[in-house]
Amino acid sequence: MSARRWPFLPLALRLLLATISLSLPRSERDEWISEWRAELHHIVGYGVRPGECIAFAFGAIPDALWIRRHPLRTRHRLESPRRCLTVLAVFACLNIVLALLLPQVRQDIFPPKYEGPDDLVTVSPVPSVVGSEMEVPAARYLAWNSHTQRELTQTAFYYPTSARAQLGASDASWSVGESTATLAALLKVQVSDAIAESCRRNGSLLILLSRDAWRRDFAADPNVVGHRLRLAGRSAVIVGVAPSAASDLPLQMDAWSLESDQAIHKLALKRFAYGYMVAQLAPSSVRGARQRPTQIEMVADFGIRTRLYLIGLSSLAEYHHRIPDIDFLLSLFVTCLMLPAILAISLRTGLKTEWLSIKMRSRGWILLGAKVALLLVVLYCGPLLIAHAFGSDSRDARHDLQTIVTVCACPLAAFWIVDDQRQRCPRCLRRLANPARVGERSRSFLSFSGMEYVCAEGHGFLHVPDYPTSWFASQRWLPLDSSWAILFQHGR
Amino acid sequence: MTGMAAEPKLSHTAALILQAIESRFVYGFSIMEATGLPSGTVYPAVRRLERDRLIASRWEKQSVADAEGRPPRKYYKLTAEGKATLATARKRYPLLARLAPTAEVEHA
Numbered sequence: 135m136s137a138r139r140w141p142f143l144p145l146a147l148r149l150l151l152a153t154i155s156l157s158l159p160r161s162e163r164d165e166w167i168s169e170w171r172a173e174l175h176h177i178v179g180y181g182v183r184p185g186e187c188i189a190f191a192f193g194a195i196p197d198a199l200w201i202r203r204h205p206l207r208t209r210h211r212l213e214s215p216r217r218c219l220t221v222l223a224v225f226a227c228l229n230i231v232l233a234l235l236l237p238q239v240r241q242d243i244f245p246p247k248y249e250g251p252d253d254l255v256t257v258s259p260v261p262s263v264v265g266s267e268m269e270v271p272a273a274r275y276l277a278w279n280s281h282t283q284r285e286l287t288q289t290a291f292y293y294p295t296s297a298r299a300q301l302g303a304s305d306a307s308w309s310v311g312e313s314t315a316t317l318a319a320l321l322k323v324q325v326s327d328a329i330a331e332s333c334r335r336n337g338s339l340l341i342l343l344s345r346d347a348w349r350r351d352f353a354a355d356p357n358v359v360g361h362r363l364r365l366a367g368r369s370a371v372i373v374g375v376a377p378s379a380a381s382d383l384p385l386q387m388d389a390w391s392l393e394s395d396q397a398i399h400k401l402a403l404k405r406f407a408y409g410y411m412v413a414q415l416a417p418s419s420v421r422g423a424r425q426r427p428t429q430i431e432m433v434a435d436f437g438i439r440t441r442l443y444l445i446g447l448s449s450l451a452e453y454h455h456r457i458p459d460i461d462f463l464l465s466l467f468v469t470c471l472m473l474p475a476i477l478a479i480s481l482r483t484g485l486k487t488e489w490l491s492i493k494m495r496s497r498g499w500i501l502l503g504a505k506v507a508l509l510l511v512v513l514y515c516g517p518l519l520i521a522h523a524f525g526s527d528s529r530d531a532r533h534d535l536q537t538i539v540t541v542c543a544c545p546l547a548a549f550w551i552v553d554d555q556r557q558r559c560p561r562c563l564r565r566l567a568n569p570a571r572v573g574e575r576s577r578s579f580l581s582f583s584g585m586e587y588v589c590a591e592g593h594g595f596l597h598v599p600d601y602p603t604s605w606f607a608s609q610r611w612l613p614l615d616s617s618w619a620i621l622f623q624h625g626r
Numbered sequence: 627m628t629g630m631a632a633e634p635k636l637s638h639t640a641a642l643i644l645q646a647i648e649s650r651f652v653y654g655f656s657i658m659e660a661t662g663l664p665s666g667t668v669y670p671a672v673r674r675l676e677r678d679r680l681i682a683s684r685w686e687k688q689s690v691a692d693a694e695g696r697p698p699r700k701y702y703k704l705t706a707e708g709k710a711t712l713a714t715a716r717k718r719y720p721l722l723a724r725l726a727p728t729a730e731v732e733h734a
Contacts, residue, residue, distance in 0.1 A: 165700075172697040173654045179696070180655075190655075193665025200670035204677065 144178050147191040154194045162201055170194050213590075215501050215563040218554070222508040229515035239522050243515075248451040250379020254320065257289070257411040261429040261446035268446070269408035272401050277434035278411075278443075285430045286413040290317035293401055293409035294385050297366035301351055308347065308388035310365065311409070312401060315392045318342055320414055323374040325392070329360060330373065338362075339370035340392040347388040348375045365391065382450045384410045386529045412450070461537045462514060469544040476549050494561060501563055502555050509547045513540060559589035560611060566596055575600065582606035592622030639663065641715035643671050644708060645722045647681055652701045672702060680708035 148171060155167045170191075177190055233239045258268035275291040283289075292311030299308045311317075318325050323342060333340050343358065352358045361372045370391070380387075393401075401407050415427070427447055434441045517539035525532035557566050566587035573583035584599040584606075594613040599606045636644070642661045651660040658668050675681045681702045691698035704712065716722050 168697065169654070169700045172699045175696055176653075176655055176699070190658075190665045193667075193669060196666040197669035197673070200673055204673070 143184055143187060144174065147174055147187060150191050151194055154198050157198050158201055166198070166201065170197075213565045213567075215558070219501070219504055219508070222505060222512075226508045226511040226515075229512050229519065232519055233515040236519075236522065239515075239518050242518055242522075248379065248382070250377060250382065250450060251322065251414070252449075252451065253415040253417075254379070254450040255413050255415055255447040256384055256450060257413050258446035258448065259443070261444060270411045272398065272404070272407040272409055274434065275409070275411050276399065276402050277436050277441075278432050281433045281435040281440065283430075283432050285416050285418075285427065286432075287416045288316055288320055289411060289413040290314050290320045291398065291409050291411050292317060292383075292387070292390055293407055294387065299351075299389075300364040302363075304351075306351055306388075308365070309386065311385075311387040311390040312393050312397070313342075313390040314398055315340075315394070317390055317412065318374060318392055320412055321376050321380050323376060325373045326359070329371060333371050333373075336369065339365055339368055340373045341365065341370045342390040342392060343372050343375045344380060344386070344388050344390075345376060345378050346381065346386070351388075365389075379450060381529070383412060413447075415447075461533075462540055465513075465537070465540040465544045466510075468541065469548050472545050473548065476545065476552055498555070498558070498560060498563060501558075502551070505551050505554070509551065513543055513547055517543060557587070559591065559593050561593040561613075562589065562591050564589060564591060566590075572597070578603045578605065580605055590622065592618050636711060636715045636718075638719055639667060640671055640675060641712065641719050641722055643668065643675065644680060644704065644712045644715065647702050648704050648709070648712060652703060653699050657702075675708070676702070679705055680711050681705060 151167055151170050151174065155163050155170075158166055174187070174191065177187055182190070233243060257270060259270055259274065260268060270291070272291065272293060275289070279289055279291075290313060292313035295310050295312060297308055297310045299306045321342075325340065330340060332338075341363070343352070348354060348358060352361070355361075358372050359374055363370050363372070373392070376390070429444055429446050432443045432445050434443055517536045520539050521532040521536035525535045554565075558564060559566055567590045568588050570586045571584075572586045573581055575583045577583065582597060582599045582603065582605065583601075584597060587596040587598070589595075592614055594611055596609060596611050597606070598609040602608065639661075642663070643657055646657045646660040649660065651657050654665070654669055654672065657663075657672070658665055661668065663671075672681065676683055682705050683700050683702050685700055686698040688698055
């Protein structure tokens, strides 16, 4: 059977070729597809069987792969400084637009105004400059709580666990904080006495639902209070929905189970019962919105002895709004610390440009500054987008992923910036081309062995020795005068 | 200076394709027919031979193609360097010469 009897086949194969051609550099694409289409036209007219036609067209894939690996023409993607900045600017704009279009990402960049109580703080066992994401042992909390603290009026503690929640027909895996009963009062959630009494009689857990879980698993049902479910095999009753301020507590929880004092004491007996402590500042400690104490002294009562602790406080209002920015700045700081190593392992070191005019040198610095500025935008928005695309629903998990991506991406970006800058002609800022190995390693007397790069515009050669010798200690730029221009006409 | 004296090493497939082109199988599909090699082998090999300047390509004149109502084709021919390399390859692969030398008509 001839391919001519299958009228759609040539069209389908042309479509296949067009699709494959998209993988090729634009400079190669037109000629490549013209050749393949001509061949296909010939084959179809030749009366070849459909299967052979298809096999022939699929041969375009290895051909395209070969061209991708061995481009027949020089690629000019980021060669000129203008092209390089354009590509980076487009990429940065794309990141910004995507980040602003996606509501969740936009919320991370511009967090909504904090609407919770101003006097709520998280407590850290040691004063910390990066917030109070420090866990507190349950036993230490009980020791602090047993003594009246002058600066704090009320405290709460929760121990993060995970549990299976049976919500009628469906199941969900929840992050649950086993918390003291005081947490509801701290978050200004009124627990119905009737429901609490009923739960105590039945031995049911009292559940304070997070706003996210309420929206996600209960479709924001306004009558969710009193709803019964099973949590970790135990009967439980929802006693309220936490305000949105609760999402600023350390570790994002789906729910908090309000435990009895006995249960918290039992928890404190565990060896590694570390949780988080929240407190309400006494009115005498709050002197205006910007004058909250960041550290206070607290007395712990251990029965036969008491002990004084200096603890750190972090306002709930500032807690999560501050952390992502700090992580980003820390990543940049770590990258700055790595800069000497990056400078050492990149292609060349310390290109001397004193012979250039100040104007030319400043162009190089402007290009460098623009690249840094655009990449900072990408480094800020990109990891956020990745975290939202691949992270889980949990904000903390997303935040961890964002931090990991940022920490990995910052040194790579710094390396690329340095490497790209050093591979550019100091005069026209185009990428140097045609690397060639020159010399012999055994001949270093009045000679050098290393790599030679040439500016395609004919401005000069860059000689980079493989190893420094007394004759050739560092790379040298060999400027070419205009008499060489005729040799470089094809490069322009 | 490298490779001035050294002869380029040619695989049997590449030598087969050079032989086909010399026998005036001058475009991709005819090379496939002459050698029995699939398109996924022939075209990348042709690109490599062209890159190594053993063959040269040129496009058929548009007027010729238009007259026959088809798209113009890309033709390949051996360069002087390609001929010398093929001659060396024939010594290495004596059976190459048995490739049927039926000439393809090239439309100028």
